[in-house]
Amino acid sequence: MKILVLNGPNLNMLGKREPHIYGKLSLPDIEETIKKHAKSLNVEIEFFQSNYEGAIVDKIHEASGKVDGIIINPGAFTHTSIAIRDAFLSINIPFIEVHLSNVFSREPFRHKSYLSDIAQGVVSGLKEYSYICALNFLVGFLKS
Template identity: 45%
Template sequence: MRILVLNGPNLNLLGVREPGLYGTVDYEGLVELIRAECERLGIEAEFYQSNHEGDLVDAIQNARGRCDGLVLNPGAYTHTSIAILDALKAVALPAAEVHITDIAQREPFRQVSYAGMACQAHFIGQGLQGYLNAVRFIRQTVGAEG
């Protein structure tokens, strides 16, 4: 089983960006945390982070036929990108949305998740643990389909 873990804008600044909200673990620490869980579960994980919407769309499209599922934190594009929503719908892979903070408890403009409309599960406000829960969800979902 292979999954793509996709992170959007500013997630490369984990550990620096608003540590009171996002914690002190940096992006590489997040990748290592997820990689260790994937290895434990027998999952091959690919990681990609971009601050550019089109790059994220390309990564989603390129996962088609190569990956069995997606774990996605689109960052601020969550609330603005119909292009990411359309890409997720087009590839039709099992997808889990992750947000480190609870977007429902944040500013009103963060309350809508376009990307989430194409995801089968949502791990919101669970900190970095949400990524691990999303990986387990994708494994369970893909295993149930196969």
């Protein structure tokens, strides 16, 4: 089983950017945590981060036929990207939307997601554990 973990804009700044909201871990720290957990589940994992919407769309398209599931933290694209939504609608791969912060305890514009209604599930507000919960669910879902 192979899972792709996608991270959107500004997530490369984790650990430096608003640690009171997003936590103190860097993206490489979080990826290492995910990688260790994936290994315990006997799952191959691939990571990709971009600040560019088109690069994320391209990666979603390229995933077709190559991965079994996707975990995505779209960052600010959550609230703006019809292009990423359409990319997911163009492939047949289940995905989970994740967020480090609890988006519903934040500014009202963060409450709207263009992906939630087409995602297999959404995990929000658990910092780096949002990814672990998403991975656990996705692996179980794909095995069933």
